[in-house]
Amino acid sequence: MAAGPDGPAAGGAPDETAEWLEADGLGGFASGLVNGLRTRRYHALLLTTTRPPAGRVVLVNGIEAWVETPAGRFPITTQRYAPDILHPDGWRRITGFACRPWPCWTFTLPDGTVLAQEILVARNACETVLRWRRTAGTGPCRLSVLPLLSGRDYHALQRENGTFRFDAVVQGGNVAWRPHADRPAIAALTNGSYRHAPDWYRNFLYTAERDRGLDDTEDLATPGLFAFDLASPEGAAMVLRTGDGLAVRAAPHAEDLMRAERARRGTAAPSFASVDSYLVDRAGGRTIIAGFPWFTDWGRDTFISLRGLVLGTGRLDAAEAILTAWAGTVSEGMLPNRFPDGDAPPEYNAVDASLWFIVAVHEFLSQSEAAGRAVPAAVTGALAAAAVAILAGYAAGTRFGIALDPSDGLLRAGLPGVQLTWMDAKVGDWVVTPRIGKPVEVQALWINALRIAGLRGWGAGHGADWSGIEARARTAFARFANPAGGLHDVVDVDHVPGTADPRLRPNQILAVGGLPFPIVAGAAARGVVDRIEASLLTPLGLRSLAPDDPDYAGRYRGGPPARDGAYHQGTVWPWLIGPFVDAWLAVRGRGEAAKAEARRRFLPPLLAHLGTAGLGHVSEVADGDPPHAPGGCPFQAWSLGELLRVRAMLDVAEDGPDA
Incomplete structure (x- = not known):
């Protein structure tokens, strides 16, 4: 059957x-x-x-x-x-x-x-x-x-x-x-x-x-x-x-x-109905379940998926409740990345989750302004205070070596034995992709967060020169240019100045698309997109490592050590299709011809996937090798959220239950 x-x-x-x-x-x-x-x-x-x-x-x-x-x-x-x-x-x-x-x-x-x-x-x-x-x-x-x-x-x-x-x-x-x-x-x-x-x-x-x-x-x-x-x-x-x-x-x-x-x-379109699965109550507010059946709510996943699941479906009241609840959890300039499913305290172990929060807050406020929806002053104040606490904490230095590098304005992060980026697999004491130093997508998020704070006047009157730091960081970002094409994945590897990790990973796509403010434009941006398209693009998303890399793992299979070892070493991540399509359109001018080609090439496999693994949903991961069998959680919030964002980018609406 x-x-x-x-x-x-x-x-x-x-x-x-x-x-x-x-x-x-x-x-x-x-x-x-x-x-x-x-x-x-x-x-x-x-x-x-x-x-x-x-x-x-x-x-x-x-x-x-x-x-x-x-x-x-x-x-x-x-x-x-x-x-x-x-x-x-x-x-x-x-x-x-x-x-x-x-x-x-x-x-x-x-x-x-x-x-x-x-x-x-x-x-x-x-x-x-x-x-x-x-x-x-x-x-x-x-x-x-x-x-x-x-x-x-x-x-x-x-x-x-x-x-x-x-x-x-x-x-x-x-x-x-x-x-x-x-x-x-x-x-x-x-x-x-x-x-x-x-x-x-x-x-x-x-x-x-x-x-x-x-x-x-x-x-x-x-x-x-x-x-x-x-x-x-x-x-x-x-x-x-x-x-x-x-x-x-x-x-x-x-x-x-x-x-x-x-x-x-009611008569909601299928994916709009699926969104409801992830929106849940938590004491003091609302949150987003990262995936079913085994995840709870994770900071990084919440803020990435909120953009498509909540803002993308016009649920501004829910977005306000979710962001306000999370704003109250700032500690030492960080938001937690995970609430354990038990009595343990929240885990503050991500460098990027807090920066994604600032992006989500900015897009929530922008969408509310565009809709003529008044956001209560107490809410805007709480969100701005959380954003300032994050930026100030990162600038001054916080857990796990996360700190502004005064020499170039970029953000450094990482200690041995700790995984801080979204590539966070760990097997025993083995951190599979440590990425200690200055990871490329963290810099894109950092620069975006600084730009947002400057535009919104957050921290004004408190001596915070976010725009000045942003300008320095943008200039220093040129250090990521890879002579082989595209961008390095990490610079100042293990905090050693002048070093770089040239391996081809998908993280660099966020410097071109997927965030409010691109970091790379012109021919350099086209080079990033073309290189990723040639080696990392699959019908269900982007591979996490190029197939010609000696560490590439083409199958996400086996026991926990084997699966965690392959998690970010070639396994496909559907959520990355959102940033990729955004970048792909950006370097082609976002015209109707580009959108038509994107609709023809990128949407059909994802829409077909809605009827295979988790019905009406998008899986967490897929094999890097063809036929790219889905794996991980069959119901993943950020995967579905980014599909909804892609549909919006391409002007594709769900008109009814059979769309």
Whole structure:
């Protein structure tokens, strides 16, 4: 079965690439494969947060379900068990799938009975709705559903254990369980009947975890069996949620949730609807999840993706809330790059995240001004104060050797054993791409931040000469010119004056495109774009290292050391397509002929990708070698955000659900 965004084709082995996602706006979500299999530890029906958007726990991993008619008993779910056994074969009965407005499967049974199964997650409610209806066929039709539970941290796996509590509180067809005292209770609201029958299902195999070199086998508990009459006009309804409140009638409640979600999602274009997945609440404000299923909110990712996901879709109120919340986290002139998914303090370990914040603030204010939208003085004051604190902190010197070099106005950064740029992979004590010194994209961001501060008068009256520093830094940027073409990746490598790293990486593209103010123009800019296009461009984005480099890794595969080693050594990053297309257009004058060529060359592979891995989304990475198989997170915020920015650059609008 090969699945696309709107339907699978029957026949062959089950496709294990197309994934659906339903997010709750709090950091929780439901996800799985179109064929019904679970291949990741993160595939679940009820995965919620205890401290939004962190503290994620898996409560209901999945279900085992079958339908009985006079013609026999027919499974409609599929599991994979170790060592590699598919059972039962419910995937064979899938004859249709649509992911809008939420995932919906069509099952056709041998006797001609046709069923529809829908799954949706309600916004801000920690509730997952499952509904089954018979759409063709007559006579008796009975659905049986076994819930498969864990109640574990979403990064962990569960094996059969004596601490799992099967106790149930039953009220008609509604049931509540609390498998672990320190985790939320689970409620199932249904219009069926329940029979308590505790048991364990053992040795589920998650092949995506196996392929990533991680532990891959799990046991799940089933407390009992739900039975439904599908011959009833009401069909079958099950609402999974946290807590133990059972005094709710399942079918009307499910219909209310579906009605509210249908109205909220409306007729928005597909990628606009996908944007909602990443916008979540955090104590004191809003933020952006970097990617599903395993990332939380990261500073760098938030500010890069905000430009396309939030500003690009006109959500100025959300942008204001996100930037204001992050502005309050400045420490020693830095914004955190990561909020750990736990009780640990935020991590201040990025040189570029704070500079991306200044860019995002500038574009938010500019877009608000263009729209005639008044930004409260308290907000502009808080954003300006954060920007000034960042620039002043960087100028004076802060963590990890980040400081203005008084000799040339450029920004130096880095200490042994620390990864500060977006190329931040680390395996044990091995920093794969340390880039200590003066990385090229950091200088482009630094110069842009200085220019923005000068234009907006931030720091005026406090002796801050941002424009003067910018002028010196722009002049010194000439040191990045590479005699072989394009720009060096790092100068003053390891803080040794006069040295340079000439390897061909994509970071130099930000000196030409992707930021408000280009650093390089004219023939030099064309040289940068042409060199990157010749060696780094792929249909899904830019390679992180040229294929002729001895350190090039063409496949993002294997266990954590192998994957992290390849992460920025040739692996393709879709988010870089935004800066590249911006630069490509810039050196061609941004005329209609250039836009038409860009629409023809660069958009079709990305739009096709929306129907392959994470449906309606763009993957985190892809292989550097053809056919550039996608990898990493199948749902990545900055990848989707930059696709939206490319569409805007090329004057391509989404006119409706099928655009």
